[in-house]
Amino acid sequence: MAKKLAGTMKLQVPAGQANPSPPVGPALGQRGINIMEFCKAFNAKTQDMEQGAPCPTVITYYQDKSFTMDIKTPPASYYLKKAAGLKPVGKRNRPKGATTPGRETVATVTAKQVREIAEAKMKDLNATDVEGAMKIILGSAKSMGIEVK
Amino acid sequence: MPTFTALTTLEGKAPAEALGEAMEGMEPEPTGIGVFEVEDGSGLWEVGGYFTEAPDEAELALLAAAFGAKPFAVSELPETDWVAKVRRELRPVEAGRFFVYGSHDADKIPEGAEPLLIEAAMAFGTGHHGTTLGCLRALDRLATDGFVSRSVVDVGCGTAVLAMAAARIWEGTMLASDIDPVAVEVAEANLRANGMEGRVECLEATGFDHPALEARAPFDLVFANILKGPLIDLAPDLASRLAPGGHAILSGILNDQADEVIAVYARNGTNLAHREEIGEWTTLTLTKE
Numbered sequence: 001m002a003k004k005l006a007g008t009m010k011l012q013v014p015a016g017q018a019n020p021s022p023p024v025g026p027a028l029g030q031r032g033i034n035i036m037e038f039c040k041a042f043n044a045k046t047q048d049m050e051q052g053a054p055c056p057t058v059i060t061y062y063q064d065k066s067f068t069m070d071i072k073t074p075p076a077s078y079y080l081k082k083a084a085g086l087k088p089v090g091k092r093n094r095p096k097g098a099t100t101p102g103r104e105t106v107a108t109v110t111a112k113q114v115r116e117i118a119e120a121k122m123k124d125l126n127a128t129d130v131e132g133a134m135k136i137i138l139g140s141a142k143s144m145g146i147e148v149k
Numbered sequence: 150m151p152t153f154t155a156l157t158t159l160e161g162k163a164p165a166e167a168l169g170e171a172m173e174g175m176e177p178e179p180t181g182i183g184v185f186e187v188e189d190g191s192g193l194w195e196v197g198g199y200f201t202e203a204p205d206e207a208e209l210a211l212l213a214a215a216f217g218a219k220p221f222a223v224s225e226l227p228e229t230d231w232v233a234k235v236r237r238e239l240r241p242v243e244a245g246r247f248f249v250y251g252s253h254d255a256d257k258i259p260e261g262a263e264p265l266l267i268e269a270a271m272a273f274g275t276g277h278h279g280t281t282l283g284c285l286r287a288l289d290r291l292a293t294d295g296f297v298s299r300s301v302v303d304v305g306c307g308t309a310v311l312a313m314a315a316a317r318i319w320e321g322t323m324l325a326s327d328i329d330p331v332a333v334e335v336a337e338a339n340l341r342a343n344g345m346e347g348r349v350e351c352l353e354a355t356g357f358d359h360p361a362l363e364a365r366a367p368f369d370l371v372f373a374n375i376l377k378g379p380l381i382d383l384a385p386d387l388a389s390r391l392a393p394g395g396h397a398i399l400s401g402i403l404n405d406q407a408d409e410v411i412a413v414y415a416r417n418g419t420n421l422a423h424r425e426e427i428g429e430w431t432t433l434t435l436t437k438e
Contacts, residue, residue, distance in 0.1 A: 004278070007185035010169065011199075020232050022152040023181030023199040029231030031185075032238040034251070037270040064278030065239060065269040066307070068331070 004063040007031065015046035015053045015074075033061050038069070045071055054078055072124045076140040079117040083109045084146050106145045114138060114148055152226040153200040155179075155209055158193045159218035162186070165194035168216040172198050175208055239269050242276035245289025247314050249276035252342075263317040266342050267308050272327075272335035274307030280374050280400040283425050283432025284311050287398045290423065291370070291434065292318050296396070298370040302326070302362065304383070305375040309336035309349055311398075315370065316348040324365060326354040357386045369395035377406045381413050388417035391437045396422070400432040407431040 009031075011023050018024055018039040028035045038059070046055060053074045061067040084107035118125070118133035127133040141148055159165055162184075169184045179198035187193040196218065198204065209221040241250035241257055248262035251269060258264045269275040276282060288311065291298075298319050303312040306325035316323045327333050336351045352359050357366070369392045373380055380399055391397060397419055402410050404426050411421050414435050423434040 005186075006188070007183065009181060009183035009185070010173075011181035022150055022201060023179075025231035026152045026154070026226050026229070027181045027183060027199055029229065029235050031183075032235055034239060034269040035232050035235050037268050041271055062273055062278075064273060064275045064281065066271065066273045066275055068271060 006061050006063050008058060008060045010056060010058050012054045013042060013057045013071075014051075015049040015055050016043050016051040018042040018046075028059070031061060032065055033059070033067055034065060038067065042069060042071070045069075073121045076117060076121060076137050077144060079120060080109060080137070080141050080144060080146050081107075083113040083117065104145045105147045108147045108149050109141065111148060114141065150201055153203055153223060154197055154226055155200070155204050155221040155223045156195060156197040157213055157218040157221045158187060158195050159216060160192055160194070162194055164216055164218075165196050168196045168212060168218060171212055171216070172196070175205065175212075177202050177204065179204070239275075239277070242282060242285075244276065244282050244285035245293070247285045247289065247317070249281075249285070249310060263314065264343075265310055265313055265317070267310050267339060268342075270335060272307045272329070272332040274310045274374070276310060279427035279430035280432065281310060283400050283427050283430060284372055284374050284398050285314055286425060287423065287432050287434045288314055288318075288372075291396060291398075296370075298396075300365060300368045300392075301370045301372070302365070302368045302390075303372040303374075304356065304387070305373060305379070306336055306351070307332050307374075308339050309351060310339070311372045311374065312336075312349045313339065313343060313345055315372075316345055322347065323349045324352065324362060325349050326352040326359060326362060328353070328355050356383055357390055362390075366390040367392040367395065371395070371397045373397065374400040376401045377403065377410060380410055384413045384417045388414065388419050388437065391419065393437055395437050397435045397437075398432065399435065400430065402431045402433065403429055404431050407433060411435075 009027055011027055020035050028038055056072040058070040059067055086107055114134050114137050118130050118137050122133050125133045125136050165184050169182045172179055172182050179200050181199035183197045185195045187195055213220050236253045239251050241254045246263050248258055249265045249267050267275050274281050299321055301315040302324040304326055306327045309325040312323040312325035325336055330353050333351050333353045340346050340349055352361055367390055371387055419435040419437045422436045425432050
């Protein structure tokens with residue numbers, strides 16, 4: 001079919017829990033995209049993931065209101081905070097990293113946990129092997145004030 | 150939960166995408182970011198962020214200045230039933246005898262129409278586009294003129310709406326192929342939703358490169374609603390698999406591209422029988438000598 005691109009958008013959608021509330025409803029609804037079909041397809045594709053984990057999702061939509069989606073793995077910061085056991089804070093109930101990273105250590109994770117995170121995120125990272133992916137995760141940990149032991 | 154939006158425009162896709170990425174680092178962070186081409190030929194792109202609390206307008210001003218964008222317009226969206234709004238917009242499409250509708254409009258099928266249930270979802274071909282509409286109208290026109298097809302293929306089928314439309318009015322098993330495996334899955338789901346299992350065989354294939362397509366050739370009707378470039382590349386293969394006196398319905402062609410496509414197909418022995426423009430898109434019906 002003559003897929004004429006109309007636009008793209010990137011949303012953070014919780015795995016298995018997409019629904020018409022923000023951001024999905026307004027973001028898709030303003031563009032006339034079929035919200036319920038998106039939610040149905042997204043929830044089906046993420047049913048085997050940890051429910052509620054935030055998934056960056058790139059939605060490409062076409063002139064006839066059809067769409068495709070590319071669901072990424074949750075951000076490294078999500079995995080790191082979870083591994084470090086940081087408690088959720090704030091309005092959105094998310095764990096908080098360091099406010100002065102580099103000078104402040106808020107938590108620690110093990111090298112084994114870093115490897116597990118690297119393996120989980122491998123498909124979305126610009127790395128050719130797990131060791132390369134681990135270096136990227138270590139960089140994220142450092143910027144968040146999380147020390148690796 | 151309130152939803153705030155921050156919208157701006159700037160020139161060029163790459164700067165727009167870069168600005169969208171930069172917005173991801175904002176605090177409070179956006180829950181969604183959109184990058185959209187403004188469809189007025191201006192070359193402008195719209196970048197927008199969705200927030201559940203008021204965004205930092207000073208940070209937005211810095212981002213706009215850094216990327217050469219206009220100042221962000223920040224507003225709070227009114228409470229809206231977005232699902233109902235979308236359903237109102239995804240209205241049924243009438244194309245000759247065919248009535249293409251989503252499940253929310255199942256009670257609106259006119260008496261005597263050929264209904265096709267297609268949800269606007271993961272494959273192109275919902276009827277809400279001039280190319281699909283043009284193909285359905287061309288099919289309706291051929292059938293009204295008394296043409297009866299016994300072997301139909303829809304190359305680049307998307308939802309398979311065209312092959313299903315043919316199966317609604319003619320006997321036999323139609324073929325539908327797409328290069329995209331997701332489209333093939335959607336097409337098969339659409340067949341089930343329409344109670345048309347066994348009436349259309351869906352295949353994953355590039356062009357005519359599939360044993361089932363080879364075995365069933367020649368065809369007396371070929372749909373190809375793709376784009377100008379692939380249509381021109383496909384011309385020799387398509388024409389050689391069309392039976393003498395058979396028709397090809399081609400779309401995905403911008404109006405100013407139609408003459409070039411007609412000329413290429415004429416060199417391959419298929420000549421223009423009808424053309425229709427819907428908006429910026431042209432649908433061609435060609436007949437093989």
